Amino acid sequence: MTDTLTQTSAPLPETPDAPTRAPRTRRRLDGGNGGTNWWLTALIAVCSLTVLIPLYFTVVTALKTPDQLGGTGFELPTSIRWENFADAYQLTNFPRALMNTALITVGAVFLTLLTNSLVAYAIARNMHKKFFKGLYFYFLAAIFVPFPIIMLPVVKETAMLGIDTPVGLILLYTVYGLSFNIFIFVAYINSIPVELEEAARLDGASTWMVFWKVIFPLLSPMNATVGILTCVWAWNDFLLPLVVLSDPSARTLPLAQFIFQGQFNTNYPVAFASYLMALAPLLVVYVIAQKWVVSGVTRGSVK
Amino acid sequence: MTSTATRAKTPTATPRPPARVRSNIARTPRTFYWMVVPAVVIFFALHTIPVLSGMFFSLTNYAGYGTWDLVGFSNYINLFQDDRVLNSYGFTFGFAIVSTLLVNVIALAIALGLNSKIKFQAAFRGVFFIPYVLAILIIGYVFNYLFANSFPAIFTALGLPGLSDNLLASPDFAWIGIVITTVWQAAAFNVILYLAGLQTISADLYEAAAIDGASGWRRFRSITFPLIGAYFTINMVLSFKSFLQVFDQIVALTAGGPGTSTESIALVIFRGGFQGGEYGYQMANAVVYLFVIIIVSFLQLRILQRREASFS
Numbered sequence: 115m116t117d118t119l120t121q122t123s124a125p126l127p128e129t130p131d132a133p134t135r136a137p138r139t140r141r142r143l144d145g146g147n148g149g150t151n152w153w154l155t156a157l158i159a160v161c162s163l164t165v166l167i168p169l170y171f172t173v174v175t176a177l178k179t180p181d182q183l184g185g186t187g188f189e190l191p192t193s194i195r196w197e198n199f200a201d202a203y204q205l206t207n208f209p210r211a212l213m214n215t216a217l218i219t220v221g222a223v224f225l226t227l228l229t230n231s232l233v234a235y236a237i238a239r240n241m242h243k244k245f246f247k248g249l250y251f252y253f254l255a256a257i258f259v260p261f262p263i264i265m266l267p268v269v270k271e272t273a274m275l276g277i278d279t280p281v282g283l284i285l286l287y288t289v290y291g292l293s294f295n296i297f298i299f300v301a302y303i304n305s306i307p308v309e310l311e312e313a314a315r316l317d318g319a320s321t322w323m324v325f326w327k328v329i330f331p332l333l334s335p336m337n338a339t340v341g342i343l344t345c346v347w348a349w350n351d352f353l354l355p356l357v358v359l360s361d362p363s364a365r366t367l368p369l370a371q372f373i374f375q376g377q378f379n380t381n382y383p384v385a386f387a388s389y390l391m392a393l394a395p396l397l398v399v400y401v402i403a404q405k406w407v408v409s410g411v412t413r414g415s416v417k
Numbered sequence: 418m419t420s421t422a423t424r425a426k427t428p429t430a431t432p433r434p435p436a437r438v439r440s441n442i443a444r445t446p447r448t449f450y451w452m453v454v455p456a457v458v459i460f461f462a463l464h465t466i467p468v469l470s471g472m473f474f475s476l477t478n479y480a481g482y483g484t485w486d487l488v489g490f491s492n493y494i495n496l497f498q499d500d501r502v503l504n505s506y507g508f509t510f511g512f513a514i515v516s517t518l519l520v521n522v523i524a525l526a527i528a529l530g531l532n533s534k535i536k537f538q539a540a541f542r543g544v545f546f547i548p549y550v551l552a553i554l555i556i557g558y559v560f561n562y563l564f565a566n567s568f569p570a571i572f573t574a575l576g577l578p579g580l581s582d583n584l585l586a587s588p589d590f591a592w593i594g595i596v597i598t599t600v601w602q603a604a605a606f607n608v609i610l611y612l613a614g615l616q617t618i619s620a621d622l623y624e625a626a627a628i629d630g631a632s633g634w635r636r637f638r639s640i641t642f643p644l645i646g647a648y649f650t651i652n653m654v655l656s657f658k659s660f661l662q663v664f665d666q667i668v669a670l671t672a673g674g675p676g677t678s679t680e681s682i683a684l685v686i687f688r689g690g691f692q693g694g695e696y697g698y699q700m701a702n703a704v705v706y707l708f709v710i711i712i713v714s715f716l717q718l719r720i721l722q723r724r725e726a727s728f729s
Contacts, residue, residue, distance in 0.1 A: 155535040161527060162544045164601070169547070171567070172559050186570040187562070229456060236452035249453060256464055258711050260662050262683045263703035266481075266690040267467035267474070289463045292456065321448035350552035352665045353683075357691070368554045372668065375558070382562060389555045396550045404543045411549075411606070412613040 172393075176386040183382060195383065202388035205377060210363060211370040212395070215349060218280050218366060222287035222348040223341050230292055230340065231333055234299030235325055239308070241300075250300065256293040261353065269357050278360040286358065287348050295340050298414055302336045303329070339414040342407055349396055367392040468707075471700045481696035492701035501677055502702055505685045506709075508678070512592055512599075513660035519600045520656055521649070524607030529641070531608070532615040542612070549605040553598075557669025560598040561585065564670075588678040591671050595679060598666050603659075607652050614648035615641070650721040654714055661710060682706050 171188060176198055178191045202208065233253075240246035268286070272278045277285060310332075311324050319327065330337075352368040359365065365373065371392055375385075400407055475492055479485035496502050531542050548556070565583045572580040584594045618641065626636045642649070664683040667673060673680035673688075680688075686703050689695035 149534070150536045151534045152536070154530055154533060155537070158527075158530045158535055158541050161530070162541055165544055165547055165605075168556070168559055168563065168601070171563065175562070183566075186574070187567045232452050233456045236449040240449055246449075246453070249457060252457075253460070256460075258658075258714055259464070259468060260658075260683075260703075260707060260710050262662065262686045263471050263700070263707045264464065264467040265683075265686065266696060266700060266703070267470045268463065269691075271463070271467060271470075285459070286463060289460050292460060321446045321452075325452075346550055350550075350554075352552065352554045352668075353687075357687075368552045368665075371555055371558065385558070386562075389558060392555055393551050397547070400547065400550045401543075404546075405539075407550075408542060408546055408609060411609050 172386055172390055175383060176390045178383045180381060180383060198383045198387035199391065201381075201384045202391060205384065206370040206374050206388050207365075208370075208388070208391055211365050211367045211392075214280055214364055215366040216395075218283050218287075218355075219345055219348040221280075221284035222291075223344050225284055225288045226291050226295065226344045227337050227341055229288060230295040231299050231330060231337065232325060233292065234296045235303055235329055237296065238300040238303035239311075250296070253293050253296050257297070261290075265353070265357055272358050273360065278358055280359070280364050283348075283355060283358055286354060287344065287351075291340075291344055291347070295344075298340065299333070299336055302333065306332055335410075335413055338406070338410045342410045343414065346396065472704055474697050475701035475704045477697040479697040479700075480694040481690065482694075485697065488697070492698045493705070495698065496701055496705060501680070502685060504677060505680045505682045508592065509661055509663065509681045509683075512595060512663060512681070513657055516596050516599050516603070516660045517653060517657045519596065520603045520607055521652055523600060524604045524652075525611050525649075527604065527608050528611035528615055529637075531612055542608075545608050546605050548602045549609070551602065552665075553602050554665040554669050556602050557598055557666040560594070560601070561670050564594050585671050586675060588675045591675060591679050595663070595666055595670055598670060599660065599663070602666075603656065607656065610648055610652055611645065614645035618644050650718065653721060654717045657717060658710060658714055661713070 167188075174189070174191055175183075175187060177194045177196075178198075179193065179195045182189075182191055182193075237246050237250050241250065269278075272282050272286075275282075306329065310328055314324050314328050350368060351366075352372065355366045355369045356372070359369070362373075371388060374388070474485075476487055476489060477485040478488045478492075527545055531538060531545070535541070564585045569581040569583060572578070585591045622640050622644075623636060626640055631639065662683050663681045664687070667679055667681055667684055671679045673684050682702070686699045686706070689702070690699040693699075
């Protein structure tokens with residue numbers, strides 16, 4: 115861990131190689147766990163600006179009046195126009211879109227956690243049976259099916275079944291997430307000793323009860339991971355709502371940005387205010403729950 | 418259910434008869450079937466049926482409405498003579514290859530930096546992960562404005578008028594703008610995955626290598642990279658696969674233009690299928706695309722896994 119730092123100089127050609135190496139060598143001679151690499155800290159800080167600058171740009175543009183837009187656009191606003199947010203709020207019917215997105219996301223996360231873990235449990239505990247093993251590979255194979263081949267037929271199908279609605283979207287997210295979620299749930303369930311269940315069974319618990327009382331609580335780390343991945347996916351998705359939703363009042367946040375793009379055209383500050391309002395909810399959640407989100411995603415990858 | 422009930426009633430003489438319990442489990446309580454069957458039915462209805470019906474309609478001249486006739490493989494033959502389709506495959510593959518390489522190299526570099534002795538490690542990690550939670554469509558709109566207005570203004574101010582045109586307005590270079598936006602957004606997720614991989618490597622290995630006098634690059638090549646090989650393989654395959662499906666950022670940045678120079682496969686299928694009355698034809702396109710993705714994913718897995726093996 116301590117010594118990975120010089121390696122960064124390899125993939126990043128602009129790293130000043132000599133200065134990084136010198137302090138590191140000295141530290142090792144001192145016996146290891148010593149000081150901070152300030153060169154690398156500075157380099158990382160500069161790199162992090164590439165993430166922060168577009169965000170800064172979005173914020174300052176959203177606060178300007180249209181006549182302040184000239185130049186590079188990175189200047190701070192000379193006078194702030196808060197009405198941009200009110201205009202965007204009305205133009206895109208923001209509360210409606212926010213509500214739709216929130217309902218779809220919450221619904222998709224709940225339904226995914228409840229059902230996908232259950233299916234994964236049944237499969238993981240019966241992998242020795244041909245039927246369940248076959249199912250496992252049937253679901254996994256879907257990982258390789260690209261969405262565009264489903265896109266046109268599923269629009270016909272959802273319209274026919276009358277689920278071209280937010281409820282239908284919740285169902286689609288649950289179904290299309292199943293492949294990947296089963297993959298990580300099964301790997302995790304395999305690491306839970308069967309003895310725990312046997313004890314519960316001997317006490318008279320049915321298979322359902324074993325799942326809800328014993329397994330589901332043990333899955334909470336993976337539930338967090340799957341919940342985060344599903345939440346970010348459903349919240350930000352554009353293509354599925356674009357093709358599936360037929361009722362304009364069911365529009366999600368990304369869809370609203372797309373639909374109103376033409377009307378923003380002449381007024382960039384209002385457009386950026388609208389973008390900012392669409393990005394903000396998840397950004398705020400992330401800032402509050404940052405540690406939890408990062409560790410959740412990390413866990414998904416280690417398993 | 419029945420089997421569970423009987424098992425519950427069975428008096429257990431010894432505290433824990435392992436053999437007996439195992440034989441009960443081997444019988445598979447019917448409950449397990451009830452757990453999966455509804456999911457299988459819904460999955461089949463909403464995933465497999467669309468795929469199968471798509472494959473069927475690829476053999477028809479269906480426009481998306483009205484009547485249709487079976488036309489055999491003529492859609493497939495026409496695909497290979499359609500410049501717009503061929504162009505979209507060229508663009509999509511070029512874009513996906515460049516983006517995959519850049520995302521993985523940059524993400525690995527950032528992860529290595531974040532994993533070393535730096536100050537404010539947690540804060541930087543938090544910053545680099547931000548783009549993951551932002552919608553790529555909206556990021557695309559922001560970058561669209563940057564490419565069209567801010568960057569030209571900056572390059573003009575720097576006295577580089579050659580770079581002061583809108584990148585996205587150039588048929589030859591618009592794809593670079595799409596790559597930049599994509600890398601900006603996608604690197605975040607890969608940083609986390611690589612960081613997870615790096616944290617599984619024991620520091621002792623580096624200590625031992627340092628005693629042997631291995632240089633930084635040498636240690637990266639001989640220790641770090643082989644040990645995170647599995648992460649590298651999976652990240653390359655997954656990011657390539659997702660970049661081959663690029664759609665949102667193109668809608669936001671160029672809408673496929675100028676002309677059709679940045680139309681991706683997904684965009685061509687979307688436009689032709691929904692707006693162009695080419696339902697059957699675009700389904701043939703989608704079927705070809707499905708096989709391309711499957712073949713490419715397996716090839717990638719094979720090649721990268723062999724490389725991984727030869728490292729160790």
